[in-house]
Amino acid sequence: MELTGAQALVKSLEMQEVEVIFGLPGGAILPVYDPIIDSPIRHILVRHEQGAGHMAEGYAQATGRPGVAMVTSGPGATNVVTALADAYMDSIPFVCVTGQVATSAIGTDAFQESDTTGITLGVTKHNWLVTDAADIPQVVREAFYIATTGRPGPVLIDLPKDVATSTMEWYWPDGVNLPGYHPASQPDPAAIRAAAELVVAAARPVIYAGGGVLKSGASKVLRELVDLTGIPVVTTLMARGSFPDSHPLCLGMPGMHGNYTAVTALQKADLLLALGSRFDDRVTGKVSAFAPGAKVVHVDIDKAEIGKVRRPEVGILADCRLAIEALVASIAACGPLDRGRLAPWIATLQRWQAEYPCTYDRSEPEHAEAVTGGGGRRPTLKPQFVIERLRASTPPDTILVSGVGQHQMWASQYWAFEYPNTWVNSGGLGTMGFAVPAAIGAKVGRPDRMVWAVDGDGCFQMTAQELATASAERIPVKIAILNNAYLGMVRQWQHMFYEERYSEVYLSPDLPDYVGWAEAMGCVGLRAESPEEVTPAIEKANDIDDRPVVIDFRTDSMEQVFPMVPAGASNDDIVVHPSQRLRDSEVSQ
Amino acid sequence: MTQDHRPHGPRHRLLSVLVENKAGVLARVAGLFSRRGYNIFSLAVAPTDDERFSRISIVVDVESSPLEQVVAQLDKLINVVEIGELHPDEAREAELLLVSVSANAGQRSQVIQLVGVFAGRIVDVGHEAITVMVAGAPEVLDDFESLMRPYGIAGLQRSGRIALPKLDKRSSPSGAMSVVDIA
Numbered sequence A: 001m002e003l004t005g006a007q008a009l010v011k012s013l014e015m016q017e018v019e020v021i022f023g024l025p026g027g028a029i030l031p032v033y034d035p036i037i038d039s040p041i042r043h044i045l046v047r048h049e050q051g052a053g054h055m056a057e058g059y060a061q062a063t064g065r066p067g068v069a070m071v072t073s074g075p076g077a078t079n080v081v082t083a084l085a086d087a088y089m090d091s092i093p094f095v096c097v098t099g100q101v102a103t104s105a106i107g108t109d110a111f112q113e114s115d116t117t118g119i120t121l122g123v124t125k126h127n128w129l130v131t132d133a134a135d136i137p138q139v140v141r142e143a144f145y146i147a148t149t150g151r152p153g154p155v156l157i158d159l160p161k162d163v164a165t166s167t168m169e170w171y172w173p174d175g176v177n178l179p180g181y182h183p184a185s186q187p188d189p190a191a192i193r194a195a196a197e198l199v200v201a202a203a204r205p206v207i208y209a210g211g212g213v214l215k216s217g218a219s220k221v222l223r224e225l226v227d228l229t230g231i232p233v234v235t236t237l238m239a240r241g242s243f244p245d246s247h248p249l250c251l252g253m254p255g256m257h258g259n260y261t262a263v264t265a266l267q268k269a270d271l272l273l274a275l276g277s278r279f280d281d282r283v284t285g286k287v288s289a290f291a292p293g294a295k296v297v298h299v300d301i302d303k304a305e306i307g308k309v310r311r312p313e314v315g316i317l318a319d320c321r322l323a324i325e326a327l328v329a330s331i332a333a334c335g336p337l338d339r340g341r342l343a344p345w346i347a348t349l350q351r352w353q354a355e356y357p358c359t360y361d362r363s364e365p366e367h368a369e370a371v372t373g374g375g376g377r378r379p380t381l382k383p384q385f386v387i388e389r390l391r392a393s394t395p396p397d398t399i400l401v402s403g404v405g406q407h408q409m410w411a412s413q414y415w416a417f418e419y420p421n422t423w424v425n426s427g428g429l430g431t432m433g434f435a436v437p438a439a440i441g442a443k444v445g446r447p448d449r450m451v452w453a454v455d456g457d458g459c460f461q462m463t464a465q466e467l468a469t470a471s472a473e474r475i476p477v478k479i480a481i482l483n484n485a486y487l488g489m490v491r492q493w494q495h496m497f498y499e500e501r502y503s504e505v506y507l508s509p510d511l512p513d514y515v516g517w518a519e520a521m522g523c524v525g526l527r528a529e530s531p532e533e534v535t536p537a538i539e540k541a542n543d544i545d546d547r548p549v550v551i552d553f554r555t556d557s558m559e560q561v562f563p564m565v566p567a568g569a570s571n572d573d574i575v576v577h578p579s580q581r582l583r584d585s586e587v588s589q
Numbered sequence B: 001m002t003q004d005h006r007p008h009g010p011r012h013r014l015l016s017v018l019v020e021n022k023a024g025v026l027a028r029v030a031g032l033f034s035r036r037g038y039n040i041f042s043l044a045v046a047p048t049d050d051e052r053f054s055r056i057s058i059v060v061d062v063e064s065s066p067l068e069q070v071v072a073q074l075d076k077l078i079n080v081v082e083i084g085e086l087h088p089d090e091a092r093e094a095e096l097l098l099v100s101v102s103a104n105a106g107q108r109s110q111v112i113q114l115v116g117v118f119a120g121r122i123v124d125v126g127h128e129a130i131t132v133m134v135a136g137a138p139e140v141l142d143d144f145e146s147l148m149r150p151y152g153i154a155g156l157q158r159s160g161r162i163a164l165p166k167l168d169k170r171s172s173p174s175g176a177m178s179v180v181d182i183a
Helices: A005-015 A027-036 A049-063 A075-079 A081-089 A133-148 A161-165 A189-201 A211-215 A219-229 A260-268 A320-333 A339-355 A365-372 A383-392 A406-414 A435-445 A457-463 A466-472 A488-497 A514-520 A531-542 A578-588 B025-035 B067-076 B105-117 B138-151
Strands: A002-004 A020-024 A042-045 A067-071 A094-100 A126-129 A154-160 A167-169 A205-209 A233-235 A250-252 A271-275 A295-300 A314-317 A399-402 A451-456 A478-483 A524-528 A549-554 B012-020 B039-047 B053-061 B080-086 B091-102 B121-125 B129-136 B153-158 B162-165
Touching: A002 A005, A005 A027, A005 A133, A005 A154, A005 A161, A005 A167, A020 A049, A020 A435, A027 A067, A027 A094, A027 A154, A027 A161, A042 A435, A042 A466, A049 A067, A049 A075, A049 A081, A049 A094, A049 A435, A049 A457, A049 A466, A067 A075, A075 A081, A075 A094, A081 A094, A081 A154, A094 A133, A094 A161, A126 A133, A133 A154, A133 A161, A133 A167, A154 A161, A189 A271, A189 A295, A189 A314, A189 A320, A205 A219, A205 A260, A211 A219, A211 A320, A219 A320, A233 A260, A250 A260, A260 A339, A271 A320, A295 A320, A383 A406, A383 A451, A383 A478, A383 A531, A399 A406, A399 A435, A406 A451, A406 A478, A406 A488, A435 A451, A435 A457, A435 A466, A435 A478, A451 A457, A457 A478, A478 A514, A478 A531, A514 A524, A514 A549, A524 A531, A531 A549, B012 B025, B012 B067, B012 B162, B025 B039, B025 B053, B025 B067, B067 B080, B080 B162, B091 B138, B105 B121, B105 B129, B105 B138, B129 B138, B138 B153
Parallel strands: A020 A042, A020 A067, A067 A094, A094 A154, A126 A154, A205 A233, A205 A271, A233 A250, A271 A295, A295 A314, A399 A451, A451 A478, A478 A549, A524 A549
Antiparallel strands: A002 A167, B012 B053, B012 B080, B039 B053, B091 B129, B091 B153, B091 B162, B121 B129
16 A cells, blocks of 8 residues: 555554644645544644643643644744653653655755754654655654653654655554663562562651652552551652552652651651652752661662662662562562551651641631731732632542642642642643643543643743633633732742842733633633632632633732742751741740 | 873773664764763764664763763663673773874984884875874874874874774683673
């Protein structure tokens, strides 16, 4: 069967069971857009290529399947680079197809030419410039294999226009031919035994669960490990939902804005069981002062992560799920564990949880007296309160998406995660504007779930044009803007570290008019300005299932994220909420 | 060139990297070094006897980052098939040097004499200079280079180190690859 390169590409995507492509056509990719008309693959027309990339990421994070985006050459390709870099940092399986100028024009500064494979070299796991249509099925098969195996990540296929229009004899390859690619899978039994011995001997162990737990589908076996050993768990920003927050041994998020107990548990531990986590600077703080008394067992599928930041006592190069399964078996073989051995440690953690919960100054009517001083001033709306109400008003398996900044940290702190793959955010790259398109991608992948994005007003303005995509494609996402009229996290740093000299962070609560924006984009726009208006607005949004909804929550501009470990400081120097600091000084008096 | 930067100093380690012979592979390797802040001291690349593969010999400055991390990151490149470190004691190393040296009538015979001592070859002769080719162990080339410097060097190019493991001298014929596979 003779096919054009374009037909072969679309057929190859069908062979890979792609159900949706997020994309935007243009000159160089035009040949591929013709066979898309006849393909069962759904195509979602975005308004900007960055949106296509983040939608593919949101789809992948919510479903565990690779997301696919397709864009044209030149500016189409450069616009998707941010999403590729984001997926590279967060190990998200993402296959991106870019059009390219004809092979004869490459290198001539042709119209809409860019060196796409060169530009994306450092932000993809691998990329290809296809120069022969006959290579297309092989390249597509290898692209999906590389994106989804080992440490997942983004890959890019650059397809010149003449390759797309030339013909080839269709085939589907039997397998991949990658002599230099051997993803790790099973752990070394000796390393597992060594790890098990450390686990059994530890008095103050902590499981430091990272994104690899979710990527490898290890949530269930992680639960088994905790049930067997009684070891408490911290879940990093990338691992929220991998272990349920409702579990008594879940300590929540560690790191720069982690809660006191999670941060301090790592600091005081005598054993860290790092599972698919990478000792990111936002978790460790000052590396030389991180978990100083702890031995480390580090499980990772990427050899380069083991020992990159912290040299482990036991390094285990393996798939996280397989390693945890082996560890469970090995520990079980050691005989019954003394259930009381961790009792003093757990008691200490529980004391910290009671003394230093995440907290904020409440402003609802019943607390308003204290906040307004009884002056009758309208109480401000606290962003944390919005997230607590949102959590209480939505199904437990709701998928929560966020942008980057204060709202992201509050979302992670105050949302109680119960299930894996219910948290979609930009962790490593910190991409503002991620939430709206990622939420759309997540909803496309999981139409059965309620999908809420918690976004900042600064983030929202970066990619909100994709609400037109959501309306046109009938993708009923819900967006909660925590509108504090500022680039809030930058403002917080200027408050704390630049003597309150606020430089270029004010955005205005009214410009744009977010309700007007939503309605102009075919969405329902709502606004809530006081605590009493929050739940009714959320309930109204929950009842709308035929179009997107945006709620403009007018929140307190002054609110800051606590706890906080200042950048470069030791985690021992964690700054807790002011009310808890006051109590500390009373205690010391 | 200071003592520290001599290619056989302790901070320099030689990696022998077998890569797929595909377009852009060198850019991937070089790009990895630059974006991760690793320093390359020298790099030589050429096809092997198997046309599917090329071999890149890289002298890495391990002062900037541990060799283990450099190797682990290199190994993540899809087109990198095999990485070995060649220890100087276990490898035959060679490098090629081309140098154009000022050699007027008065100095020419001294220069030619030194070239003879180093088993070099004169590949070009001009009125005021000659161009010499010398092959050998990197430290020998260092010596030659310093002996030529007083005469005036007009141009100098070294190839970077290339190496293969030493052959097994015992009776078993299978010892050709004693390179330590560290990836």
